[in-house]
Each structure stands twice: as C-alpha cells, then as structure tokens.
Amino acid sequence: MSGDRPGRRREMAVLASGPVLGAAVGVVTNIITSTWNWWLFSSLLVLITLAAVGAALVPGSDRTPVSTDDDPPPHRARVNTLPPEAAVFSGRQEELRRLVESTPELSASRPFVCSITGPSGSGKTALAVQAAHRLVARYPDGQLFLRYRSHSEPAGRLSAQDVLASALTTIGAPAPQTRFGVDDMSGQWRSAVGNGRFLIVLDDITRAEQVRPFLPNSRHAMVIVTSRRVVAGIDPDLHLEVGGLTRDEACSVITAVLTRASHDIDTSVISALAEIYRLPLTVRHVADRLITAPDGSGLRSGDGVPHRAGDDVNMDPFGWSVTALDTRDQLVFRRMALHPGPHVTGETAAVLAGIPVEEADRSLNELHRRGIIGRPDPHGYGVHDSVRALALGESELHDSSSSRTAAMRRLFRLTARQLALANAAIGSPLVIDLPADAATEPDVPTEEKAALEWLEIYLVDFRAVARLAVDEEWATTWQLTCGLSYFLRIHRNIVQAEELNESSLHLAVTTGDVLGQGCSHSQLGVLHRCTGRYRSALGHTQAALGHFETLGDDRGRAFCYAELAVIHYHLAEYAPARNAMERAVTLHGRMGGLRGVANGRGTLGLFSRATGDYAAARVSFDEALGIYQSLRNLRNEAWIRIELGTLDRLLGDYPSALDQFAAAHAICSDTGDRSGRAWAERETGITKRILGQYADAQALLEGALDVFTSMDSARNAADARVELGSLYRSMGDLAAARRHVTDARDEYERLGNRRGTAWANIELGVLDLREARWQAATERLEQAGRTYAAIGDRSGAARVELESGRLALARADPVTAREHLQRAVSAYRDLGTPEAATAQDLLSGL
Template sequence: MEESGLEALRFSLLGPLRAWRGSDELALGSPQQRAVLAMLLVSRGRAIGVADLVDGVWGARPPRGAVAVVRTYISRLRKLFEPERTPGRPSGLLVSIGDGYALRTDSISSDLADFEEAVTRAERRRVAGDGAGAVRLLRTVPATGNGAALAGVPGPYAESARTDLAERQLGALELRLSLELELDRHEAAVPELLALRNAHPLREAVVELLLTALYQCGRQAEALDVYASTRRVLVDELGIEPGPSLRAVHARILAGDPALARLTFHGPTGDARAPHSSEAVPSPEPDGPSPGRRAKAVNPAQLPADHALFIGRRMELDYLATLLPEGNGPPSAAVIAVIDGMAGTGKTTLAVHWAHRIAHRFPDGSLYVNLRGFDPHGSRLLPGSAIEMFLVALGVGPQAVPEGLDAQAALYRSILADRRVLIVLDNARDAEQVRPLLPGTPGSLVIVTSRNRLGGLVAGHGAHPLTPGLLSAEESYELLSRRLGDTRVDAEPQAVAAITELCARLPLALAIVAARAAHHPGFKLADVAQELRSHHGSLDAFVGDDAGTDARAVFSWSYQALSSEAAGLFRRLALHPGPDITTVAATALAGAPPRRVRVLLTELTGASLLIEHAPGRFVFHDLLRTYSGELAETEDSESSRGAALLRMHDHFLRTAHNASSVLDPFRETIDLPPSATGSEPRRFNDRAQASTWLRTERYVLSAIVEHAAAHGFDEHAWRTAAGLDVYFNRLGFWHDLLKINSVALASARKIGDPIGQAYALCGLGVAHSQLNHAEPALEYLERSLELFRSAGNPFGQARGHRALAYLANRTDGRGVALEHYAQARALFRAEADRNGEAGVLNQVAWTYILIGDHEVALNCCRESLALYETMDDPYGVASTQDTLGYAYHHLGQYPEAIVQFERSARLFAEIGDRYLESDVLRHLADTHRATGDKGAARAALRSALALLEEVGHSDAEGVSAVLSDLDA
C-alpha cells in the first residue's frame, strides 16, 4: 500500500462534507458520490454492502443500474484519494470486503473522530470526578449551531445520520451544561440554557437543566414561568403532559426545596421527549440496521407475573434496594445485580418480585428472557437469539435485525443508549452468555440469575452479587401458612418444622409439598412429613453439602402421587426440545385425546410439576425437567420413547405443511410420508390463524427441525424445513431459513434423498439471496436446479429458475433474470400449472419495469391477471394489480394506476395481509402526489402507517418521515 497521500487525508462531516490532502481541498464529485463517501466515513471502517449503499443514496426508488453507478463512485474516490496507486493494485484505503466496501480509518482523520474521542475522554473524566477537566474537553467539540452535519449530502442514509449526529452534538452540549451546574457555574450557564431551550422548546432534558440553574440562581419565579410555558407547548403541540422527571423538579421548586439536587446527566445521548428524540436512533453503523432505518420506540412490558404468595427475603430485598439511588429515579451509572445460588432457592421469584417493585423507575419498559443456561438437552438460548427477541420487542422489525452477534449487539446497545430499561436475564449459564446483553450506557438496570457464580461479571463489569440462602424457619412457616391456612399449620407445629427441614427450607420443594397437602385437605401434616422421611435421599441432581439439602424425596414423592396417565405425560414432556410446549404438542406426545391431556396438564400444574406461563403454553422448572428426563430413561422403553417422538414429529411436520398450504394454497405440494401414529395436526381456517401459529411457535419449530435430525427422523427434518419456507421467507426470518435448511440438507444427504437435498439447497439459496450473499446463493441455487432436473421434477425446476431469476434481478442481471423466467414459464405451461405461469408473468412484468420497458410490463400484467382471475386466486390478483399500477404510474397514466392500486389494496385487506396492503397504499400515495393531490396521498400514507405499526414493521419509520414532509 502506498503511504503517500494517505496520512494527510482529513475529512469534515460535522458541517458540509469536505476533504483535504495536506492544505489542498479535494473536489468530492457529485452529490450522490459524496453520499457514498459519507456512508463509508460514518461507518468508521466497517464494511457496507453494495445494496445498502444503493438504499442509502436513493432509498426505495434507485435508478436503473444503481449498483454499477455505486461501483463507479468507488472507483473515482479511490483515484481521488490514492492518485499514485499502481493501476491494478488493490486499494489500501478504500478496500473491498465481500460484496461491499470499507474505508480504513487508521490513515485518515476527521472532525467526527475528534468529536467522539473528546466526548469519550470527557465521560471518563466525569466518572473519575474531574468535572472541570470534562468541561474543558467538551468545550472543544463543535455545537449543532455551527451548521448541519453532512450539509448538502442527499439520500435517506445522510438524513438519518444528520439527525443522529445532531442529537449526539446536542447531547454533548447538554452534558457540558449539566457539568457546569455541578461546578456551581449556574450564572454562566443560564444564558446558554435559555438559548438552547428557545432552539428546542420541547426537549425536557434542557428544560430541567434550565429550571435547576434558574432556581440555584435565586430566580424561582422565572423558573416557574419557564415550566408553565413548556407545559403549554407540550399540551398544545403534542397533547401530552410533562414527563415525571420534569414534574418532580417543578414540584421541588414549588416547595422551595433548599436541597434541590443538581441533575445527574446520563451521558451524551440525552433523554428528551422532543419529537426528534422520541425514537431510539442507533448510530448509522453497517453492523446495525440498514442505512436510513431506525427502530420505532416501543416500551415493552415483558416481566412475568409476580408471585401472588411471595414471602420473606427481606434481607435480600433490603440489599437490592441499596443498589439504586434514593427516590424514584433510575441509576445514574450502569448497575448489574447477579442473583446466584443453587437451583430451587427461588432466584427467579426474587428477581421478578424485585423487578415489579422497581419497574416504575424505568419508564422505557422492561425486558425479560429465560436464557435456559442449564437446559438438560443443551438447548440454551444463544446471546444472538436473545438479542434478536429484545430488538423486536424494542421496535425493530424482523427484517431489520442484522446478521451476526457483533452487529446485533451494536444495534441493541445503540437503541438502549437513550432509554431507561429494566432488563431481567434469567437462568444464565455463564458470563459469556450475558455480556452481549449488557447495555453500553448508564440509566438501565440488569438483573441476572444463575446457578453459577458469575465472577467474570463481578470482576469485569462491577456487578453486585447476591446469593440467597435457604428460607429461614420463620419464612418457611409463613410460606406453608399462606398456602395451607393458619389454622391447619398452627394445629401441627412439630409436623411443619419437620416438613421444613426435610424440604431443606428450599422454596421449590416447600411449594410442591404445599400443593400436595392443599390438594388433600384431609391429610395430616404429620403423615406428609412421614412420607417425606420414607423417600428421603433419592435426588442425586439436587444435593448440596449435606443430606439436609437433598430434595429428591420431594420430587419423587410428588411424582408418585400423580395418576399413572399424568406420570406418563410428565415423563414424555421431557422429550420435547423447545423452550416451551403447547397443549396440542403435549397431546401428540401423550397419544391421548385432547380433552384428557388437558386434564392431565391441569393435574401436573396443580402439583407444581409444570408451569403454565401463558394460556396453553407450559414450561418445566429446569430441575424438574432433568428429573423427568431421568424417569423417561429408566421407566420407559426405547420403543415407547421412539413412538412418542414419532408422534411429536408427525404433528409438527403436518401442522407446518397445513400452515404453508393456507398461506400459499397454489404452491406445489410436497408428498408427506404416511402417518401410522394417529397424531392429529393443527388445521387453520385462514391466513391469520396460520400466521399466528407460525409466529408463536417460531423458536420451537427451529428446535424441532434440529431435534428431528439429531434423533434419526431425517425425513421429518427436511420436510418440516420445506414446510416452513413460505412463512420464514415472507416475514424476513432469513437467518432461521439458513439454519433449518442447513440441517435439512445434512438430513437429506444422510438418507440419500435428492429431492430433499434440492429443496434444502433452494431454501439456502433464497436465504442467501435475501441477505445479499450473491456467490453462495448462486452456488446453492444452481446445485438445487441440477438435482431437480436430474430427478425429473418440473415444479422443482421451475422453483429453481424463479429463485435464480430473483437473484439475477438483485444483482442487476436483467437479461439473465428474463432467461430464467422464460424457462420457469415453459415448465409451468408444460404441467398446465396456470397459477405458476401467472406468478412468473407478474415477476417478468416487474423485471421489465426495472428495465424501463413499461409497455411490455403492462402486457405481461394483463396476461398474468387473466390467468389468476380464472383460478380465483385473490393473492395473485392483488399482487399483479399492484405491478400493473406501478407500470401505469411510470407511464404517467395516473388515473389507471390509482384504480389498480385501490383494487389491490382492497384485496390484500380482505386476505388479511397487512404488510402487502401497506406496500400498495404507499404506491398509491406516490401516484396521488404525482397528480398533486396531497390530501389523498396523506390519507393513503396514514392508512399504511397504521397497518405497519399494527404489525410492528420497521418500514413505519420511513412512512412517518414521508408524512411529515407532506404535512410540512
């Protein structure tokens, strides 16, 4: 790499985008070329895919050949920055990485890097107690008033980055002013705060600082006037009252509180409720969301229900209370509480109870996940899966979740940066499972439970450990009294004391005994204690330092008290691989009538051997699952277990295909092996029912495919994966699609099934196409097509050609796409599959629109529509009408376009496909805007926005922005 010219390169981003080599300013080219450069600079050395560059520059309407244009911009920038580079030699500055590019930052400098370094150093000094030093550093950073960042750079990415950078600059200014107040510089800070408040009248963090400064200056009346005017503006313009923090400062001023504390600032991201900061805006890094896309602010409430009979733990609760500041505010520094100890001590119950007590202090919601760190089948939840669940709960659409743990964690930390969230990470295996789930900024609280002592979190992250002991004798007595009644317990104090000790004062053991005794009110507690003595010493997995902590007697005795049918179901439930199990899946495992299984499940939950954590969804306590698995191994024969597993896999295989056939009734069917088990699959009346089942069972289904492959049910594995293809692809769960088809491919190869291999390869190719992995996508799809061709499977061949055509269109190969579509159409026509042919014609029409030949597109649409209408396929008709409207729009025939879009939207509404209905409404709004009818455009966009918000889709942000532009 030539070093000449690289070291002297310097860029300016916090105003107009500019560049210098030494003292010479460089001409950066067209606005779009500068937009590409801005994306690379802001991404700070991380690669951005070509497709993301196209989206970031042009958004949803890129010009023809946009990918080639981007590559031209890259070539020009390389020549500009490295004029002496040997032709043909790879660039040492603007490097190619996969299907994208990255700008190395080790040989360049920028005002953005200087800004971030200054803020980071200031934060360190603030934490170290050097407030004056932090202020000096923050005075060196440019303020937002010096000009908009990336001024003059076009495109949705630049707009998003501009908003984010302005927010970060404003946050740095707020941090400095808060430190000025801490240094008793109130008089000097007031003029700046007044100007800042005038510029951002809806930003409550600024108003809080201003109120505090005025009050400390003795200007109480003026502070009250500022609050009153702020409240009027919030009520008049946003229809909301001031937030609790601002109201609290106002109340203290009214009371003349002489000890009004200085506001503790939570970092440079700020915590305002102004419109521009009511949404989490992650830094526009390529390992975060796609350029220009942001997470819609959502306040999740995921805490499990607090235990109605919670008792004791006063010492533990008092200790936990010391971890938070007095009052009702959130922590000003990162706080991690680790509740560890042996299984059954009530760690989760304590964590959830405390979380409910303090949840009001975290206005941005609560997150909860069971990490399954000690799952006996080894299916502990990976950090990436947990983060993905959290991201979706926080408002990120499934399609916007990036690939890879690092990218997911970066987006997760960015979204939490200006939020105050309570996070409960239950049942962690080790520190490595927890670290990616920790916020990167203060303000939130993390509660972790684990059987292991997570010393890595204590040493490396300053976590506060707590190890709850066994219940005291008094607490145990109180627990039994709550569940059995004072009269019954007080009548046999010696028996209660014996039960308490035989249960080792273990909360879970005591709960099981209490459930048994409550179910039999005529039993004497002395007899219960005697039964415990006679079975004592038999649970090896639950042994502590002495015999007093052996609780097998509790589990085995409770199990033996079950009816024989319930005991059999208890053992079989351990065979299920998912994180929880439904009543229908339990029915398949039991091989009994559904009504009878519901009775048995009620018996198990009544005995505290199973938990119904949601209606019709059950989970084991992890020790009980271990115990159940041991019983299944010892009490059931291998053939009995195998029969139960076959029933379960039959159930999921057929239910998945039932759901797929409802979502896409004209798709080619995959023959299923005959079922001799009598296992009944679920059936669905409409797409909504099918989608709901697939959504709630998503993680179970992924585990089922892997379980089938691991236990020799290879045919079930690949066929179940094939049945999930439609849903996972349409909803954007492409990472899941990769995982299940990788397993399916191995299973199909194991049994030598070429058709199974072909379907799995096609699924892998589609997933890689959607994730912009062009090379592996092409390899998988070509291998799939060859297998389908060798097997003489015309429908599979048509599927392969359509997938290859789609990939070609994504990589600007329009001619190649048309060739594949032609072959797919010929295959469908030979098989008299009019629906398949109609679908291909619609896709061909879309290809011609991309080419710019809209008249040909119209003809293809009309031919497709005629075929669809003869088959009564509303989904196909709606899709084609949308394409038809799009072609009319580009021809300037707006009335015809409006008619087609309205028909398409009505059909999608009747079908119940909210996302595609919203997509059509956005097209309709574009056409109304083209005619000058902004009112109709607003109405269509508002309807689209409501639909997107209903399904929690990330596209809602873009629609909201367009609406704001129209309303401006």
C-alpha cells in the first residue's frame, strides 16, 4: 500500500514535525528577547507549519518520491557505451527533433521503438547516436550502443548471441552457466534490464530476429534501430527514412567542418561541390579534403580524374583521394580492408602490408588526416563499409591473389601470438607455446587485469579473425580457436567457442595435425564439462590425452588429467578422479608449474573431503593455500578458505569455520567475484543453521540461492535448495522444505550428479520420517545408501546409518535401530565428526 512507502512516511513525518518545530522556535525566540509575545509565537508557529506542508506536498520536493508499481527501480548503476557525440552535426535537424521529442503512449506495454532507414553512408548511425546523447537524461539507467556489422565481411558479422553476450557483460549481468541459446540469453537480458529506463541502439540490422531479443518488457525503455531497408516484423512506433542531403544542407555541413578547422574557403567552391555530392559520408569527406586542398582540386571529375562508369558518383572523391596517396599509404589502405574486425591497429596494418609498425602507424595517421578512414574509439582505426568495398576493389586491381593470401596468413600468425601471450597473462590452464617472431612480436599487457580488459576490447576482432581463418581453411586455425576458448568461456560465449573449436578440429583431422586435434579436443571437453555434458566431455578429453601422449606433450597431458579428474568427480567416480589428479600434480611438479600443483592439491582435498578422509583433505588444502598465497592468487585463496571452513564445520569447529568464510567473503568482495561471495554466504548460512540462528541462516541461504539462480549456476543453486530444505525442516515448515529439496533432486538428476541426488534423497527421507511415511522413508534411505556405497562416500554412508536408526526407532524396532546406530557411531568416530555423539546418545537411550 502507498502508505507504507518511504516517500509517504517522510511526508507524514515532515507534516507532523511542522507544528512542533514552530512551537519550539517560538518559545526560543521569546526567551531570547526576554519578553513573551503571543503574536510572535503564533506567527512563527503558523509560518513554519505551512513551510512543512509545502516541503511535504510540493511535487519534486522529496528526494525519494512515491512510485507506482510499474516505475523502474531506483539506484541502478549507469552504463553508457555510446560512441562520442559528433562535433559537427548539420542537415538532419528535423529528423533529430522528431527522434528526441517523440514520447511513448502511456498505455504502451513495450519499449518505444524507432527505426532509421537509408542507404549506406546516409548518416543513419550518426543520427541515432546524436539523438541518444540528447536522450540520456530521459533514460538514466543505461545507454547501450550495439553494432551488428551486418554489411561487413562475413567473418566480421555478429550474431544475436554475440551481441547478447556482449550486452549482458556490459550491464554486469551474471554469466549464465548452462543455457546459451538466444531465447535463454534474451530472457536473462530482460530480467537484468527489468523495468529500467534504458536506451538501446541496435546498429546495422537486417532482420527482425536481431531486434526482438533486445526488447525489454517495459514501456520505460527506448530502442533505436538502423538498417538500410525497412525490416518487416519490427513494427516501429516511429520510422525515419534518410537519404541524400539538400544542396543547402550539404553546404552547411561543409561550412561547419571548415569553420571548426579555422579554414575560410571560397563559397563558390563549396556550392559547386554541394551541387554534386549529397550523401553525408561523402559530404564529410569532401569537407575534410578541402582542409588539405582548399581549391577543391581532385574532388571533381573535371580535375583530370575521370568518373568510373557504373560507380556511385558519391564514392568518386574517396577514389580520387586514394589515387593522390603515395605508394605505401595506398598499400596500407588496400590491405587494412582485409581485416574483418572493427579495429585496425598499427600492428595489424603492419603485418597485412608487410611493413614495419612505425611505417604502418604513419600511413594510418595520413589516411585518417585525409578523411578516408575514421577513428571511432581510442583502440584503433575504422573503415566505413562503403569505403572498405572501395579498398577491396582496389586490392583486386593491384594485388595478386597470392599476396593477399600471404597477408592474411601473417594476420593469423600475429593474432595467434597475441592470444598466446594474453592467455599466459590471465592464467589460462592451457597456453599454446608458439615461437616468438622478432619482426611481429606484439605488444600485449602482461598483468592479469590489464590483459582481461585488453581482450574485452578486441574480442570482436579476434573472433572475426578466427572465423576468417576457418573460412580460409588455414591449416593451424586451432591456434586461434584454442587461444580464444578460455576467454570466450569466461565471457560465457560457449556456443561460439564450441563452433570455432569443432571447425578447427575438422581442419586438424583433415590435415593430420595431431597437436591441433589434441588442443581442439581438450577445449571441447572443457566446454562440454562446463555445461554439464560429462560423458561427451569425457570422450573429448580422453581423445585429447591420447594425442598429447603420442606427442609426449607433458603440458597437454597435465591439462587433460586435471580435466578428467574434475569430470570423474562430477560423476561421483572418486577413485579414477583421484588417480587422474595425482598424475596431473606430478606432471605440473615436474614442469615447475606451481599454479597447476596448487590447483591439483586443492582438488585432491575436495576429493578427500567428499569421501570422508578429513585429515588428508586438510593437508591438501593447507598446501594449496600456501602456494596460492605465495603467488598472490586471491580468487583461488578464497576457494581454499571456503573449503577449509567447510571442513571445520564438518568437524564441529564452528568459530573457525565462520572465520574462514568471512575471510573468503572479503576476498571475493574485493575481487568482484559474485559467485564466490554467494558461495561463502551459503556456507555461513549452513553454519548459522547448525547454531540455531535461523533468521540469519534464512537470509544468507535465500540470498545465495537468488544469486546462483540469476547466474544460471544449476548445481550451486541445487546445493542451496537442499540446505534451505534442512533449514525449513528445522523451523517446522515441512511443506517449504519438501518443495526446495524436491526441486534440488530433480536438478541433480538432470545433471547426472549422483552424490547430490543421494543427498537430496536422504533429506526427503527425513521429511517422510517426520510425516510418518515409513515405507517412503525406507526406500529413499536405501537408495541413497546404495549410491554412497558405489561412489565410496563414507560421510554420506554414515548419515544413511544415522537416519535409518532414527527411522527404526520411530517404527518401534529397537533391534534394527541398534544395528544402524552402532554402525553410525563407528563411522562418525572414524571421521572424527560431532555426529558420533548424536548417534551415541540415541544408542544409549535404547
């Protein structure tokens, strides 16, 4: 109800305080003047009360106004990825006014959609960006510019999944863990955007399927799309069609550019050029050329440079500008068009042209100075699609097919080397050892955070180069796809990573490249394991191991053994998991890989804890913690602290457990690890539940469940549900307990997680016992017991004996109860856990 809202409560507080404050001021004033004056007292009382009424009721006086149910949530972090606003924007004032002044209908239930259509170079994107900057105040929660690049070379075009993954990362949405289809990612996008006031620009679209996934379920958002033609299925609220400028508009653009450059050009020259060229892209280039050639020479066909029949007259000035370049600059112009991504740097231009980086930088600067290429952001130069087409045409005329192929091969090798260096910086578990090339050794950040940011900036470029390598069937394409896989996995672009690695595997098999097959199989194994496809992950990883064994590649073997261990662990196959991880640790130790050793020791501790060998688990965890601390690897230190805290909790040392969880939580908060923070909160909630602090436990466990669910982390969410089930059972809410545990069991079964399924069955059996459903409880406990016996989980087996003893007691079967409880006491004493005392107390009562 509105009366409960903070803004309404504030109004009432202000209204109530008015008379009190007025009376107080009146009293103080009369005391100061040493004379009581009823007229003064009454006046102050009335005036201050009226001021309070005004403060409470005047619209906009409250910093946190009362909102309606469909208002967007306050305090959302602002995101802005719009390109810079154009310094010169002229000739589209009417279209800009319509965009900025248009407002959605109050009854609308979807975002306000605007469509801008027009031919290439007509200024669609510039108009959308200009309008977006002027609409920032209306859409304060975020302004996103998302480019599809639908008319670039095929390898450089982005899919809806590519753009969705980028958008989710940009707004800080939790990364999905198992579902990566467009519909799933679109649902996550809508959930993250919610009812916020967002402005989204979708640039260069060709199909409605590129737009629909981004439409929030909110009338508070606005979506602007640009396309060359009207796209069926979008149904815009406002459609603007732009084309060539009028003569006067073209003159105004040229004049504005020249004025900012402090150039005074004969108006007759401007008028003559505006009479010929009306396309905004060309008009801007003409203006830039006039700065270097004030008489307009080289900009008209009468200047001795003929117009090529069949070509668009608006592209003539670009062609004439290119003709005026020196040989080196023309070469760079032609070759940079071979790059499929949005950023062309000095390094990429240098390898494509086969010249030193310093010379390539000078050429790029000259091309930019002459207005032939742009610089849309600080990270590289960009080429308009129409200008790229011109460059490719020039390349067809002047470059041989073999020289273009050689240029692309050099680009592939450079990119592979860049990715290898970046993977080493960010700690990728499998780094491809590529030899350095002194002539093209790239400049890549060596610090982890900087390298991650660098990869984020150039991800679209690297992915486009990898796709081009696939299209060109480059023999060692696997160097690119494997180099991209780890970051794509972090970025949750699982589908794209799989497609690239499957393509590179096919090429490696075709060419008989054993190393390529091993690397591609290993990456596919990781991708399948991350998405819960454990059996297929096992197949890929075993295939990779076979290839690395053939090559005697210890690094590849160590990687595969570690992966096999994790897969076997998820399948509750602890013996082969331990064997594989011990082999991985041995190999890492032989190679001096401290991080690999620490990862292995930590995972071995996890295996030991899962099977009830708590002493061995502590030794492994302590060793891993020491290595991580020496390496200053904070995220993995937090992981080990959570594992040590869990071990302390199992052994009944609750204060120590809470200390470990608090330390891990602090690290995860500092490093921005949302999943790790939720994990620490879940473990703290379990401990609070054991200590009987139910309110704290409920808040922590439900909060962790919300985070894991939003991140689509299925197994972690299932774990939180089981713990919530235990909590609600302790609180007497059996219905809520059963709902949570049943959901968790269903998820474990879907994932093929046998240990989790057995755990959920025990909890359901305990609930059956509380509800006197003896037969159902017996069946569930027996089923869990068989699973724990099969996987060798001593702790789980002891829990089955304890709950079976309780069940026998409830059924008045003391003989059977004694047998189960005796086995429970023995098992828990071997484990060294406090449950031994619980079982002994029950046994003593017989």
